[in-house]
Amino acid sequence: MRRHLSFACGGAALAATLDEAPGTTGLLIVSGGNEIRSGAHRGMAMLAQRVAAAGHPVFRFDRRGIGDSEGINGGYRSSGPDLMAAIAAFREAAPQLTRVVAFGNCDAASALLLHQPLALDALILANPWTYEDDGGDDTEADEPALPPASAIRARYLARLKDPKSLLRLMKGEVDVRKLFRGLSALGKQPTPPTVGSLADELDGLLAETFCPVTILLATGDRTAQAFMEKLATSIAHVDANPGSIRVERLASPSHSFAGDDGEWLAGRILEQLR
Incomplete structure (x- = not known):
């Protein structure tokens, strides 16, 4: 029953x-x-x-200044009291x-x-926002126009494996200078997030988290790609030493896990609720 x-x-x-249910998580x-x-x-x-x-009972809400809620919309950085x-x-x-698990996508x-520490028992974080602005609105259309370097590298690698692209290269139909500029990014190692940036702040908070964290990434989504690039070292450490933080990936471009991705x-x- 929905109340x-x-x-x-x-x-x-x-x-x-x-959404009411009898469960204790x-x-x-x-x-x-x-x-x-x-x-x-x-x-x-x-x-x-x-x-x-x-x-499992489920609680959703509009923060201040959004939807049916009163107040002034101060953005995700001021949403601590709302949470x-x-x-x-x-x-x-x-x-x-007896347990409350929180799920948020993008800047949520x-x-x-x-806003940690909060009275929560676990976090599920999908495609976390790391860009230096006021945040996204959960639509791919409002993501930055240029993809992160990791996305560019993935695009060129895919093209190199495509017989049609190789045929176009041999026929001289490909801009060689542009190709080499893209290929030059393949060997570059990810750099740590800029000190004081949002990515740097999130990286530090992940290292000091007070509860188990599951990070869900749609690997074709630009916001997820930026997160993977900016926190590459931390993610690699998590993959090698799974503990209170785990990362799961879905080969999808959908920022909001639309369609069949919703099942995943x-x-x-x-x-995480069981």
């Missing part, structure tokens, strides 16, 4: 939705960018329904809860890290 409710945060009334869904709690194409509402059907109030409201609305994932996303989330 609508509200809770207070900083003098504003925030709108929320609870619940999922808090945090929307990214200026997206309302239903998500892109109702993706988060459908995810909540799927998770609740598996027995704390939402967690408290979730526990009050579902008093049987970054917000969950930035739901499956990974349910694994």
Whole structure:
């Protein structure tokens, strides 16, 4: 059963939705960018329904200044009080809860890290935002126009394996100078994030996290590619020494895990709730 409710945060009334279920482990869904709690194409509402059907209560909300909530929209960096109030409201609305796991995509994932420690038992972070601006809105159209170097390298490697591209090269139909500029990026090693940058801040917070973290990456998504490039050393360490942080990848370009990718996303989330 889906129930609508509200809770207070900083003098504003925030709108929320609870998908009720009897389980003692619940999922808090945090929307990214200026997206309302239903998500892109109702993706988060459908995810909540799927998770609740598996027995886990799910709480979604609009932060201040978004959707049906009152207040001023201060962006993901100022959403700490919203997150704390939402967690408290979730526990009050579902008093049987003994564990709360939070899921966020894009800058919602970054917000969950930035505002630690929170009263949460685990984090699921999808395609975390690392660009130096106000964040994304969970749509590929508003991502930076130029892909990160890792995406360029992947593109050229794919072309080198494509017989049609090699045939065009032999026929002289390829700009050789442009090709060599792209190939020159293949041998470059990833560099650590710039000191004081958002990526550097997230890297440090991951190293000091207070609870288990699962990072979900759609490897064809530019936001995920930027995260993988900027935190390449940390991710490599996690892959080699799995512990409280784990990274899972899906070969997909979908930033919001649309269509069939939603099944993969739901499956990974349910694994962390069991």
